[in-house]
Amino acid sequence: MNLGHALIFGGTGMLAGATKWVAEHATHATAFGRNEQRLHRLEQTSAALGTRQLDYTDSEQLEQEVQRAYDKFGPIHTVVAWIHGTAPGARSLIVEQIDRMQADVWQLVTVRGSSHDVQQIKKEQNIVSEQCRFIDIQLGFIYDGRVSRWLTHDEISAGVIRGIKDQQAVSVVGTLEPWDERP
Ligand SMILES: NC(=O)c1ccc[n+]([C@@H]2O[C@H](COP(=O)([O-])OP(=O)(O)OC[C@H]3O[C@@H](n4cnc5c(N)ncnc54)[C@H](OP(=O)(O)O)[C@@H]3O)[C@@H](O)[C@H]2O)c1
Structure with missing residues:
Protein backbone atom coordinates (compact mmCIF):
# COMPACT_ATOMS: atom_id res chain seq x y z
CA MET A 1 0.00 0.00 0.00
CA ASN A 2 1.43 3.39 -0.98
CA LEU A 3 -0.02 6.28 1.01
CA GLY A 4 2.01 8.88 -0.90
CA HIS A 5 2.75 12.13 0.87
CA ALA A 6 1.17 11.86 4.34
CA LEU A 7 0.44 14.30 7.16
CA ILE A 8 -0.51 13.11 10.65
CA PHE A 9 -2.19 15.33 13.26
CA GLY A 10 -2.55 14.01 16.83
CA GLY A 11 -0.40 10.98 16.05
CA THR A 12 2.33 11.35 18.67
CA GLY A 13 0.52 9.75 21.63
CA MET A 14 -1.74 6.73 21.59
CA LEU A 15 -1.55 6.65 17.77
CA ALA A 16 2.26 6.47 17.66
CA GLY A 17 2.15 2.88 16.33
CA ALA A 18 -0.18 3.89 13.50
CA THR A 19 1.97 6.94 12.72
CA LYS A 20 5.03 4.71 12.34
CA TRP A 21 3.08 2.39 10.00
CA VAL A 22 1.85 5.33 7.90
CA ALA A 23 5.43 6.64 7.61
CA GLU A 24 6.62 3.21 6.46
CA HIS A 25 3.97 3.17 3.72
CA ALA A 26 4.35 6.79 2.61
CA THR A 27 6.75 8.45 0.21
CA HIS A 28 7.16 11.10 2.88
CA ALA A 29 5.34 11.61 6.19
CA THR A 30 5.19 14.45 8.70
CA ALA A 31 3.73 14.15 12.19
CA PHE A 32 2.60 17.35 13.93
CA GLY A 33 2.28 18.03 17.66
CA ARG A 34 3.11 20.51 20.39
CA ASN A 35 5.34 18.43 22.64
CA GLU A 36 8.95 18.50 21.39
CA GLN A 37 10.04 15.43 23.37
CA ARG A 38 7.21 13.33 21.96
CA LEU A 39 8.02 14.51 18.44
CA HIS A 40 11.70 13.74 18.87
CA ARG A 41 10.99 10.28 20.28
CA LEU A 42 8.66 9.47 17.40
CA GLU A 43 11.10 10.71 14.78
CA GLN A 44 13.65 8.15 16.01
CA THR A 45 11.26 5.29 15.17
CA SER A 46 11.24 5.74 11.39
CA ALA A 47 13.67 7.21 8.88
CA ALA A 48 10.71 8.13 6.64
CA LEU A 49 9.11 10.36 9.29
CA GLY A 50 9.67 14.06 9.78
CA THR A 51 8.08 16.06 12.60
CA ARG A 52 6.98 19.66 13.05
CA GLN A 53 5.88 21.54 16.13
CA LEU A 54 2.33 22.82 15.74
CA ASP A 55 -0.63 23.78 17.87
CA TYR A 56 -3.54 23.00 15.57
CA THR A 57 -5.85 25.39 17.44
CA ASP A 58 -3.79 28.16 15.80
CA SER A 59 -5.45 28.27 12.34
CA GLU A 60 -2.81 30.52 10.83
CA GLN A 61 0.01 28.22 11.93
CA LEU A 62 -1.93 25.17 10.74
CA GLU A 63 -2.39 26.72 7.31
CA GLN A 64 1.30 27.65 7.11
CA GLU A 65 2.37 24.10 8.00
CA VAL A 66 0.10 22.49 5.38
CA GLN A 67 1.40 24.96 2.78
CA ARG A 68 5.00 24.27 3.82
CA ALA A 69 4.49 20.50 3.48
CA TYR A 70 3.03 20.99 0.00
CA ASP A 71 5.82 23.35 -1.10
CA LYS A 72 8.52 20.99 0.18
CA PHE A 73 7.19 17.54 -0.69
CA GLY A 74 4.47 18.13 -3.31
CA PRO A 75 0.79 17.11 -3.44
CA ILE A 76 -0.64 15.59 -0.28
CA HIS A 77 -2.27 12.16 -0.58
CA THR A 78 -3.14 11.06 2.96
CA VAL A 79 -4.04 13.01 6.10
CA VAL A 80 -4.62 11.21 9.41
CA ALA A 81 -6.39 13.45 11.94
CA TRP A 82 -7.06 12.73 15.61
CA ILE A 83 -8.13 16.28 16.38
CA HIS A 84 -9.75 17.25 19.68
CA GLY A 85 -12.84 19.45 20.03
CA THR A 86 -10.50 22.31 20.99
CA ALA A 87 -10.01 22.91 17.25
CA PRO A 88 -13.50 22.52 15.74
CA GLY A 89 -12.55 24.20 12.44
CA ALA A 90 -9.28 22.37 11.84
CA ARG A 91 -10.61 19.56 9.63
CA SER A 92 -12.55 21.86 7.30
CA LEU A 93 -9.55 24.18 7.10
CA ILE A 94 -7.31 21.26 6.07
CA VAL A 95 -9.82 20.01 3.47
CA GLU A 96 -10.40 23.43 1.93
CA GLN A 97 -6.72 24.26 1.83
CA ILE A 98 -5.57 20.99 0.26
CA ASP A 99 -8.39 21.14 -2.32
CA ARG A 100 -7.31 24.69 -3.17
CA MET A 101 -3.61 23.83 -3.47
CA GLN A 102 -3.81 20.75 -5.64
CA ALA A 103 -5.87 18.93 -8.26
CA ASP A 104 -4.74 15.49 -7.02
CA VAL A 105 -7.18 13.25 -5.18
CA TRP A 106 -6.38 12.51 -1.54
CA GLN A 107 -7.84 10.86 1.57
CA LEU A 108 -8.71 12.20 5.02
CA VAL A 109 -8.68 9.57 7.76
CA THR A 110 -10.52 10.97 10.78
CA VAL A 111 -10.14 9.20 14.13
CA ARG A 112 -12.92 9.94 16.65
CA GLY A 113 -13.34 9.13 20.32
CA SER A 114 -16.20 7.01 21.66
CA SER A 115 -18.43 9.84 22.76
CA HIS A 116 -17.80 12.15 19.86
CA ASP A 117 -20.07 15.18 19.76
CA VAL A 118 -22.96 14.43 17.37
CA GLN A 119 -23.38 18.12 16.49
CA GLN A 120 -19.72 18.29 15.50
CA ILE A 121 -20.03 15.19 13.29
CA LYS A 122 -23.07 16.75 11.58
CA LYS A 123 -21.15 19.94 10.93
CA GLU A 124 -18.26 17.96 9.48
CA GLN A 125 -20.57 15.97 7.24
CA ASN A 126 -21.25 19.27 5.52
CA ILE A 127 -17.62 19.43 4.43
CA VAL A 128 -17.88 18.73 0.73
CA SER A 129 -15.00 17.78 -1.51
CA GLU A 130 -14.80 16.11 -4.89
CA GLN A 131 -11.10 15.43 -4.46
CA CYS A 132 -11.11 14.04 -0.95
CA ARG A 133 -12.15 10.55 0.11
CA PHE A 134 -13.36 10.59 3.73
CA ILE A 135 -12.54 7.65 6.00
CA ASP A 136 -13.99 7.80 9.52
CA ILE A 137 -12.65 5.56 12.28
CA GLN A 138 -14.49 5.66 15.58
CA LEU A 139 -12.90 4.30 18.76
CA GLY A 140 -15.19 2.09 20.82
CA PHE A 141 -14.51 -0.25 23.72
CA ILE A 142 -14.06 -3.97 24.30
CA TYR A 143 -17.02 -5.88 25.76
CA GLY A 159 -7.65 -0.48 14.39
CA VAL A 160 -6.59 2.70 12.62
CA ILE A 161 -4.18 0.76 10.39
CA ARG A 162 -6.99 -1.69 9.55
CA GLY A 163 -9.34 1.20 8.78
CA ILE A 164 -6.82 2.69 6.35
CA LYS A 165 -6.18 -0.69 4.70
CA ASP A 166 -9.90 -1.53 4.39
CA GLN A 167 -10.77 1.89 2.93
CA GLN A 168 -14.30 1.71 4.36
CA ALA A 169 -16.06 5.05 4.72
CA VAL A 170 -16.94 4.31 8.36
CA SER A 171 -15.58 1.74 10.80
CA VAL A 172 -15.50 1.15 14.56
CA VAL A 173 -12.53 -0.16 16.54
CA GLY A 174 -14.00 -2.52 19.16
CA THR A 175 -17.69 -1.87 19.70
CA LEU A 176 -20.08 0.94 20.59
CA GLU A 177 -22.85 -1.48 21.58
CA PRO A 178 -24.36 -1.88 24.05
CA TRP A 179 -23.50 1.75 24.82
CA ASP A 180 -24.75 1.37 28.42
CA GLU A 181 -22.07 -1.28 29.01
CA ARG A 182 -19.16 1.06 28.18
CA PRO A 183 -16.49 1.17 30.94
N1 LIG B 1 -12.31 4.45 23.03
C1 LIG B 1 -11.16 4.43 23.64
O1 LIG B 1 -10.73 3.39 24.07
C2 LIG B 1 -10.43 5.72 23.76
C3 LIG B 1 -10.77 6.78 22.96
C4 LIG B 1 -10.05 7.96 23.08
C5 LIG B 1 -9.06 8.08 24.01
N2 LIG B 1 -8.76 7.03 24.78
C6 LIG B 1 -7.68 7.12 25.78
O2 LIG B 1 -7.62 8.42 26.27
C7 LIG B 1 -6.27 8.77 26.49
C8 LIG B 1 -6.06 10.20 26.19
O3 LIG B 1 -6.36 10.57 24.84
P1 LIG B 1 -5.51 11.72 24.17
O4 LIG B 1 -6.15 12.22 22.94
O5 LIG B 1 -5.10 12.72 25.22
O6 LIG B 1 -4.24 10.89 23.74
P2 LIG B 1 -2.91 11.18 23.03
O7 LIG B 1 -2.95 10.52 21.73
O8 LIG B 1 -1.85 10.76 23.98
O9 LIG B 1 -2.76 12.78 22.82
C9 LIG B 1 -3.40 13.53 21.85
C10 LIG B 1 -2.61 13.72 20.55
O10 LIG B 1 -3.08 14.92 19.94
C11 LIG B 1 -2.05 15.89 19.94
N3 LIG B 1 -2.63 17.19 20.25
C12 LIG B 1 -3.56 17.47 21.20
N4 LIG B 1 -3.87 18.77 21.18
C13 LIG B 1 -3.13 19.33 20.18
C14 LIG B 1 -2.99 20.65 19.67
N5 LIG B 1 -3.70 21.68 20.16
N6 LIG B 1 -2.16 20.86 18.64
C15 LIG B 1 -1.44 19.83 18.12
N7 LIG B 1 -1.51 18.57 18.56
C16 LIG B 1 -2.34 18.32 19.59
C17 LIG B 1 -1.04 15.42 20.96
O11 LIG B 1 0.25 15.94 20.70
P3 LIG B 1 0.97 16.99 21.72
O12 LIG B 1 0.75 16.47 23.09
O13 LIG B 1 2.38 17.00 21.29
O14 LIG B 1 0.30 18.30 21.47
C18 LIG B 1 -1.13 13.93 20.73
O15 LIG B 1 -0.44 13.58 19.55
C19 LIG B 1 -5.42 7.84 25.66
O16 LIG B 1 -4.43 7.34 26.49
C20 LIG B 1 -6.37 6.75 25.16
O17 LIG B 1 -6.02 5.46 25.61
C21 LIG B 1 -9.44 5.85 24.69
Missing part, protein backbone atom coordinates in the same frame (compact mmCIF):
# COMPACT_ATOMS: atom_id res chain seq x y z
CA ASP A 144 -17.03 -9.66 26.25
CA GLY A 145 -20.67 -9.91 27.30
CA ARG A 146 -19.77 -9.53 30.97
CA VAL A 147 -16.96 -7.02 31.44
CA SER A 148 -16.00 -3.96 29.39
CA ARG A 149 -12.79 -1.98 29.09
CA TRP A 150 -11.36 0.82 26.95
CA LEU A 151 -9.05 0.02 24.04
CA THR A 152 -5.30 -0.21 24.63
CA HIS A 153 -2.99 2.02 22.59
CA ASP A 154 -1.89 -1.01 20.55
CA GLU A 155 -5.52 -1.87 19.78
CA ILE A 156 -6.23 1.74 18.78
CA SER A 157 -3.24 1.87 16.41
CA ALA A 158 -4.03 -1.56 14.96
Whole structure:
Protein backbone atom coordinates (compact mmCIF):
# COMPACT_ATOMS: atom_id res chain seq x y z
CA MET A 1 0.00 0.00 0.00
CA ASN A 2 1.43 3.39 -0.98
CA LEU A 3 -0.02 6.28 1.01
CA GLY A 4 2.01 8.88 -0.90
CA HIS A 5 2.75 12.13 0.87
CA ALA A 6 1.17 11.86 4.34
CA LEU A 7 0.44 14.30 7.16
CA ILE A 8 -0.51 13.11 10.65
CA PHE A 9 -2.19 15.33 13.26
CA GLY A 10 -2.55 14.01 16.83
CA GLY A 11 -0.40 10.98 16.05
CA THR A 12 2.33 11.35 18.67
CA GLY A 13 0.52 9.75 21.63
CA MET A 14 -1.74 6.73 21.59
CA LEU A 15 -1.55 6.65 17.77
CA ALA A 16 2.26 6.47 17.66
CA GLY A 17 2.15 2.88 16.33
CA ALA A 18 -0.18 3.89 13.50
CA THR A 19 1.97 6.94 12.72
CA LYS A 20 5.03 4.71 12.34
CA TRP A 21 3.08 2.39 10.00
CA VAL A 22 1.85 5.33 7.90
CA ALA A 23 5.43 6.64 7.61
CA GLU A 24 6.62 3.21 6.46
CA HIS A 25 3.97 3.17 3.72
CA ALA A 26 4.35 6.79 2.61
CA THR A 27 6.75 8.45 0.21
CA HIS A 28 7.16 11.10 2.88
CA ALA A 29 5.34 11.61 6.19
CA THR A 30 5.19 14.45 8.70
CA ALA A 31 3.73 14.15 12.19
CA PHE A 32 2.60 17.35 13.93
CA GLY A 33 2.28 18.03 17.66
CA ARG A 34 3.11 20.51 20.39
CA ASN A 35 5.34 18.43 22.64
CA GLU A 36 8.95 18.50 21.39
CA GLN A 37 10.04 15.43 23.37
CA ARG A 38 7.21 13.33 21.96
CA LEU A 39 8.02 14.51 18.44
CA HIS A 40 11.70 13.74 18.87
CA ARG A 41 10.99 10.28 20.28
CA LEU A 42 8.66 9.47 17.40
CA GLU A 43 11.10 10.71 14.78
CA GLN A 44 13.65 8.15 16.01
CA THR A 45 11.26 5.29 15.17
CA SER A 46 11.24 5.74 11.39
CA ALA A 47 13.67 7.21 8.88
CA ALA A 48 10.71 8.13 6.64
CA LEU A 49 9.11 10.36 9.29
CA GLY A 50 9.67 14.06 9.78
CA THR A 51 8.08 16.06 12.60
CA ARG A 52 6.98 19.66 13.05
CA GLN A 53 5.88 21.54 16.13
CA LEU A 54 2.33 22.82 15.74
CA ASP A 55 -0.63 23.78 17.87
CA TYR A 56 -3.54 23.00 15.57
CA THR A 57 -5.85 25.39 17.44
CA ASP A 58 -3.79 28.16 15.80
CA SER A 59 -5.45 28.27 12.34
CA GLU A 60 -2.81 30.52 10.83
CA GLN A 61 0.01 28.22 11.93
CA LEU A 62 -1.93 25.17 10.74
CA GLU A 63 -2.39 26.72 7.31
CA GLN A 64 1.30 27.65 7.11
CA GLU A 65 2.37 24.10 8.00
CA VAL A 66 0.10 22.49 5.38
CA GLN A 67 1.40 24.96 2.78
CA ARG A 68 5.00 24.27 3.82
CA ALA A 69 4.49 20.50 3.48
CA TYR A 70 3.03 20.99 0.00
CA ASP A 71 5.82 23.35 -1.10
CA LYS A 72 8.52 20.99 0.18
CA PHE A 73 7.19 17.54 -0.69
CA GLY A 74 4.47 18.13 -3.31
CA PRO A 75 0.79 17.11 -3.44
CA ILE A 76 -0.64 15.59 -0.28
CA HIS A 77 -2.27 12.16 -0.58
CA THR A 78 -3.14 11.06 2.96
CA VAL A 79 -4.04 13.01 6.10
CA VAL A 80 -4.62 11.21 9.41
CA ALA A 81 -6.39 13.45 11.94
CA TRP A 82 -7.06 12.73 15.61
CA ILE A 83 -8.13 16.28 16.38
CA HIS A 84 -9.75 17.25 19.68
CA GLY A 85 -12.84 19.45 20.03
CA THR A 86 -10.50 22.31 20.99
CA ALA A 87 -10.01 22.91 17.25
CA PRO A 88 -13.50 22.52 15.74
CA GLY A 89 -12.55 24.20 12.44
CA ALA A 90 -9.28 22.37 11.84
CA ARG A 91 -10.61 19.56 9.63
CA SER A 92 -12.55 21.86 7.30
CA LEU A 93 -9.55 24.18 7.10
CA ILE A 94 -7.31 21.26 6.07
CA VAL A 95 -9.82 20.01 3.47
CA GLU A 96 -10.40 23.43 1.93
CA GLN A 97 -6.72 24.26 1.83
CA ILE A 98 -5.57 20.99 0.26
CA ASP A 99 -8.39 21.14 -2.32
CA ARG A 100 -7.31 24.69 -3.17
CA MET A 101 -3.61 23.83 -3.47
CA GLN A 102 -3.81 20.75 -5.64
CA ALA A 103 -5.87 18.93 -8.26
CA ASP A 104 -4.74 15.49 -7.02
CA VAL A 105 -7.18 13.25 -5.18
CA TRP A 106 -6.38 12.51 -1.54
CA GLN A 107 -7.84 10.86 1.57
CA LEU A 108 -8.71 12.20 5.02
CA VAL A 109 -8.68 9.57 7.76
CA THR A 110 -10.52 10.97 10.78
CA VAL A 111 -10.14 9.20 14.13
CA ARG A 112 -12.92 9.94 16.65
CA GLY A 113 -13.34 9.13 20.32
CA SER A 114 -16.20 7.01 21.66
CA SER A 115 -18.43 9.84 22.76
CA HIS A 116 -17.80 12.15 19.86
CA ASP A 117 -20.07 15.18 19.76
CA VAL A 118 -22.96 14.43 17.37
CA GLN A 119 -23.38 18.12 16.49
CA GLN A 120 -19.72 18.29 15.50
CA ILE A 121 -20.03 15.19 13.29
CA LYS A 122 -23.07 16.75 11.58
CA LYS A 123 -21.15 19.94 10.93
CA GLU A 124 -18.26 17.96 9.48
CA GLN A 125 -20.57 15.97 7.24
CA ASN A 126 -21.25 19.27 5.52
CA ILE A 127 -17.62 19.43 4.43
CA VAL A 128 -17.88 18.73 0.73
CA SER A 129 -15.00 17.78 -1.51
CA GLU A 130 -14.80 16.11 -4.89
CA GLN A 131 -11.10 15.43 -4.46
CA CYS A 132 -11.11 14.04 -0.95
CA ARG A 133 -12.15 10.55 0.11
CA PHE A 134 -13.36 10.59 3.73
CA ILE A 135 -12.54 7.65 6.00
CA ASP A 136 -13.99 7.80 9.52
CA ILE A 137 -12.65 5.56 12.28
CA GLN A 138 -14.49 5.66 15.58
CA LEU A 139 -12.90 4.30 18.76
CA GLY A 140 -15.19 2.09 20.82
CA PHE A 141 -14.51 -0.25 23.72
CA ILE A 142 -14.06 -3.97 24.30
CA TYR A 143 -17.02 -5.88 25.76
CA ASP A 144 -17.03 -9.66 26.25
CA GLY A 145 -20.67 -9.91 27.30
CA ARG A 146 -19.77 -9.53 30.97
CA VAL A 147 -16.96 -7.02 31.44
CA SER A 148 -16.00 -3.96 29.39
CA ARG A 149 -12.79 -1.98 29.09
CA TRP A 150 -11.36 0.82 26.95
CA LEU A 151 -9.05 0.02 24.04
CA THR A 152 -5.30 -0.21 24.63
CA HIS A 153 -2.99 2.02 22.59
CA ASP A 154 -1.89 -1.01 20.55
CA GLU A 155 -5.52 -1.87 19.78
CA ILE A 156 -6.23 1.74 18.78
CA SER A 157 -3.24 1.87 16.41
CA ALA A 158 -4.03 -1.56 14.96
CA GLY A 159 -7.65 -0.48 14.39
CA VAL A 160 -6.59 2.70 12.62
CA ILE A 161 -4.18 0.76 10.39
CA ARG A 162 -6.99 -1.69 9.55
CA GLY A 163 -9.34 1.20 8.78
CA ILE A 164 -6.82 2.69 6.35
CA LYS A 165 -6.18 -0.69 4.70
CA ASP A 166 -9.90 -1.53 4.39
CA GLN A 167 -10.77 1.89 2.93
CA GLN A 168 -14.30 1.71 4.36
CA ALA A 169 -16.06 5.05 4.72
CA VAL A 170 -16.94 4.31 8.36
CA SER A 171 -15.58 1.74 10.80
CA VAL A 172 -15.50 1.15 14.56
CA VAL A 173 -12.53 -0.16 16.54
CA GLY A 174 -14.00 -2.52 19.16
CA THR A 175 -17.69 -1.87 19.70
CA LEU A 176 -20.08 0.94 20.59
CA GLU A 177 -22.85 -1.48 21.58
CA PRO A 178 -24.36 -1.88 24.05
CA TRP A 179 -23.50 1.75 24.82
CA ASP A 180 -24.75 1.37 28.42
CA GLU A 181 -22.07 -1.28 29.01
CA ARG A 182 -19.16 1.06 28.18
CA PRO A 183 -16.49 1.17 30.94
N1 LIG B 1 -12.31 4.45 23.03
C1 LIG B 1 -11.16 4.43 23.64
O1 LIG B 1 -10.73 3.39 24.07
C2 LIG B 1 -10.43 5.72 23.76
C3 LIG B 1 -10.77 6.78 22.96
C4 LIG B 1 -10.05 7.96 23.08
C5 LIG B 1 -9.06 8.08 24.01
N2 LIG B 1 -8.76 7.03 24.78
C6 LIG B 1 -7.68 7.12 25.78
O2 LIG B 1 -7.62 8.42 26.27
C7 LIG B 1 -6.27 8.77 26.49
C8 LIG B 1 -6.06 10.20 26.19
O3 LIG B 1 -6.36 10.57 24.84
P1 LIG B 1 -5.51 11.72 24.17
O4 LIG B 1 -6.15 12.22 22.94
O5 LIG B 1 -5.10 12.72 25.22
O6 LIG B 1 -4.24 10.89 23.74
P2 LIG B 1 -2.91 11.18 23.03
O7 LIG B 1 -2.95 10.52 21.73
O8 LIG B 1 -1.85 10.76 23.98
O9 LIG B 1 -2.76 12.78 22.82
C9 LIG B 1 -3.40 13.53 21.85
C10 LIG B 1 -2.61 13.72 20.55
O10 LIG B 1 -3.08 14.92 19.94
C11 LIG B 1 -2.05 15.89 19.94
N3 LIG B 1 -2.63 17.19 20.25
C12 LIG B 1 -3.56 17.47 21.20
N4 LIG B 1 -3.87 18.77 21.18
C13 LIG B 1 -3.13 19.33 20.18
C14 LIG B 1 -2.99 20.65 19.67
N5 LIG B 1 -3.70 21.68 20.16
N6 LIG B 1 -2.16 20.86 18.64
C15 LIG B 1 -1.44 19.83 18.12
N7 LIG B 1 -1.51 18.57 18.56
C16 LIG B 1 -2.34 18.32 19.59
C17 LIG B 1 -1.04 15.42 20.96
O11 LIG B 1 0.25 15.94 20.70
P3 LIG B 1 0.97 16.99 21.72
O12 LIG B 1 0.75 16.47 23.09
O13 LIG B 1 2.38 17.00 21.29
O14 LIG B 1 0.30 18.30 21.47
C18 LIG B 1 -1.13 13.93 20.73
O15 LIG B 1 -0.44 13.58 19.55
C19 LIG B 1 -5.42 7.84 25.66
O16 LIG B 1 -4.43 7.34 26.49
C20 LIG B 1 -6.37 6.75 25.16
O17 LIG B 1 -6.02 5.46 25.61
C21 LIG B 1 -9.44 5.85 24.69
